[in-house]
Amino acid sequence: MPDQTPQTHPTPPSAPSTKPDRTKNRTKSTGRKALIVGSVVVGAVALGELTGWPFLRDPLEQQIQSRTGMDITLDGRYRTRLLVSPMMSVERITLGAGGGVVVPHLLKANNLAVQWRWSDVWRASKGETLRVKSLQADRIDAHAVRLKSGAASWDILPGDPEEPTPPKAEPAPLPEIERLVLREGEVEFRDEMLDIALNATIRRSSEADDKLPWQATAEGRYRDAPIELQAQASADLPLLLKTVNSAPLTPLRLRGRIGSTELAFDGAAGALWTGQGVKGQLAISGDSLQASAAPLGVTLPETPPYRLKAQVVRQGSTWTVVSDEATVGSSSLTANLKFQTDVQPPRLTGALGGARLALADLAPAVGADKPPRRSDRVLPDEHFDVPSLGQMDADVQVDLKQLDFGTPTLAPVQDLKLHLQLANSRLALSDLSARVAGGALSGSTAFEVKGEVPQWEAALRFAEVDLDSWIRGLSKDDAKDAKGGQPDARSYMSGTLDASAQLKGQGRSVAEILGSANGQLQLRVTDGQLSQLVTEAAGLDAAQALGMLVKGDEPLKLNCAAVDAVVQDGVVKSRHAVLDNADSTLRMQGGLSFKSEAIQLRVVSEPKDFSPLSLRSPVTVGGQLKDPAVGIEAKGLLARAAGALALGSVAPPAALLAFIDVGHNADTMPCAPTPRSEARKASVPAPRKAP
Known part of the structure; x- marks a missing residue:
């Protein structure tokens, strides 16, 4: 049987593949090319870094001009480093103004060297403020100008001088310079939005041992106030410096005048441009705290001339002022205050104290230093500086040893404490407490700019005040012992005073507020004495008054004195006003208008004793606050005179009978409040027409 097994033939070997070899060759070729290109690039960069990139001069000028709209010219020696510690130095540079502002140039400098960080450049391209690491120059000539429209010569956006620039919501910020060193220069700084114009001259002393070689002077104006400043510092330039908070402080000495304000500073600064890192002793004086604080955005009252010596520190955006020596007019004060500028509105906090505050030194704040x-008129009508209340917030604790009213008539208030708060244009004085002649004063008051017309309110209370110790005008300078060993009255009136007032008003001046006031007044005097001479004089008891002058003014026990008045639309109306002693009861009717400053009061005496010679006619007080007129009600005198004439026609001695007063029955409760329904209506004259 034949063999059926299939015969297999060996497969001839395939030809070797060349594809992997080609891929490897291409990869090697690409790598070699990249290496060559990289080497060339690295070499070119290294060569550029070593040679200072001289061929970048023209492209750099073109790029700066196209991106900023500013003309730039680089002349003379030029060198740039782009990688490690990027910098550029040039023998001469001229940088044109931006923002369409017409000035000779923004900056012209000789031997300028500037350093930067690429991270800062990237952030600036995203809209942040440009930060420069270092700027040095032998000489500069700069024109930093901002127009009312907001356009500034340092704007990096293209601007067309022929086209008006639309107003900006935010002012263009100046570049931040961490370190700036100059030998000399001229700088014009003009800001029409802030209404400030300064021309500064910078010089560097050639004396080797000069500890403060850098010197600068500046002259110009802020609004209408002239400015003169002189500064000395060490090697760096703090006057134009912007820096990080960790920068070392530079010794600085500053002297100058801004308007009527004189200042002297000895200390150190790390960034005077922004105020960061300031520490030293400040001496400042001026015509008014308000005028001196206004440029800083601080709301302070108008005052008499002042002088302040303080330790001043600024860390970041917070100023701290500590002073143990501050005088305002005749006041002696201390302060420990902080002022924060990183919040809107800025905020003032801390404590204010002192040995003495004279109320007259605050008179300019309410217009009381100027005649109406x-x-x-006598009430101050000068308008308050209402807009300034919205420029700042405040939270200050006040602790004064003495508040002097500035008149010998009133004794000073002792240990005055209060909490001052200013927020949302509302000034509040709360937790008010003080010692007054053995008694106490407490209360609160507030003034708020609400709507078109500011609102005012006050609630005050006097408790257990020794009346004649506080109101010195009640004391008698010529007191003497009465005949018979009885002591003469040492004061016209004494006793323990309790009083309260609740008032509300509106307006922009003291006159407007009181002229619109509404509220109530209450007063009680107990455990006191009243001059008998005053009692008899008020009752027009001639016989007994003459007797007091001869034998001495014996004090009479004061049973009570009470005043209950209502204030309506600026008119004070007495509901119940009485003064009672053993001799007489005096009742007062009428009122006072703060609107017209007109007075119409009527004092009626009800004697309790017999008198052989008494006119017994009501005493009237009329006229104006500035010129009150005291008189006697005519009809009472006419009635007694008619009676005297009738009796005298019968028998001349009988005419005296008309002036005899046998007295009235004593009221057992003369000081008890009178019901409103039974109270006599006050008659207040209408305002007199202005001459």
């Missing part, structure tokens, strides 16, 4: 516009 009408010559027949």
Whole structure:
């Protein structure tokens, strides 16, 4: 049987493949090319770094001009480093102004060297403020100008001088310079939005041992106030410096005048441009705290001339002022205050104290230092600086040893404490407490700019005040012992005073507020004495008054004195006003208008004793606050005179019978409040027409 096994033939070997070899060859070739290109690039970069990239001068000028709209010219020696510690130095540079502002140039400098970080450049391209690491120059000539429209010569956006620039919501920020060193220069700084114009001259002393070689002077104005400043510092330039908070402080000495404000600073600064890192002794004086604080955005009252010596520190955006020596007018004060500028509005906190505050030194703040516009008025009508209340917030604790009213008539208030708060244009004085002649004063008051017309309110209370110790005008300078060993009255009136006032008003001046006031007043005097001479004089008891002058003014026990008045639309109306002693009861009717400053009061005496010679006619007080007129009600005198004439026609001695007063029955409760329904209506004259 034949063999059926199939025969197999060996497969011939295939030809070797060349594809992997070609791929490897291409990879090697590409790698060699990349290496060559990389080497060339690295070499070119290294060569550029070593040679200072001289061929980038023209492209750099073109790029800066196209991206900023500013003309730039680089002349003379030029060198740039782009990798490690990027920098550029040039013998002469001229940088044109941006923002369409017409000035000779923004910057012209000789031997300029500038350093930067690429990370800062990247952030600036995203809209942040440009930060420069270092800027040095032998000489600069700069014109930093911002127009009312907001356009600034340092704007990096293209601008067309022929086209008006739309107003900006935010002012263009100046570049931040961490370190700036100059030998000399001229700088014009003009900001029409802030209404400030300065021309500064910078010089560097050639003396080798000069500890403060850098010197600068600046002259110009802020609004209408002239400015003169002189500064000395060490090697760096803190006057134009912007820096990080960790920068070392540079010794600095500053002297100058801004308007009527004189200042002297000895200390150190790390960034005077922004105020960061300031520490030293400040001496400042001026015509008014308000005028001196206004440029800083701080709301302070208008005051008499002041002088302040303080330790001043600024860390970041917070100023700290500590002073143990501050005088305002005749006041002696201390302060420990902090002022924060990183919040809107800025905020003032801390404590204010001192040995003495004279109320007269605050008179300019309420217009009391100027006469009213009408010559027949006495209430201050100068308008308050209402807009300034919205420029700042405040939270200050006040602790004064003495508050002096500035008049010998009133004794000073002792240990005055209060909490001052200013927020949302509302000034509040709360937790008010003080010692007053053995008694106490407490209360609160507030002034708020609400709507078109500011609102005012006050609630005050006097408790257990020794009346004649506080109101010195009640004391008698010529007191003597009465005949018979009885002591003469040492004061016209004494006793323990309790009083309260609740008032509300509106307006922009003291006159407007009181002229619109509403509220109530209450007063009680107990455990006191009243001059008998005053009692008899008020009752027009001639016989007994003459007797007091001869034998001495014996004090009479004061049973009570009470005043209950209502204030309506600026008119004070007495509901119940009485003064009672063993001799007489005096009742007062009428009122006072703060609107017209007119007075119409009527004092009626009800004697309790017999008198052989008494006119017994009501005493009247009329006229104006500035010129009150005291008189006697005519009809009472006419009635007694008519009676005297009738009796005298019968028998001349009988005419005296008309002036005899046998007295009235004593009221057992004369000081008890009178019901409103039974209270006599006050008659207040209408305002007099202005002359």
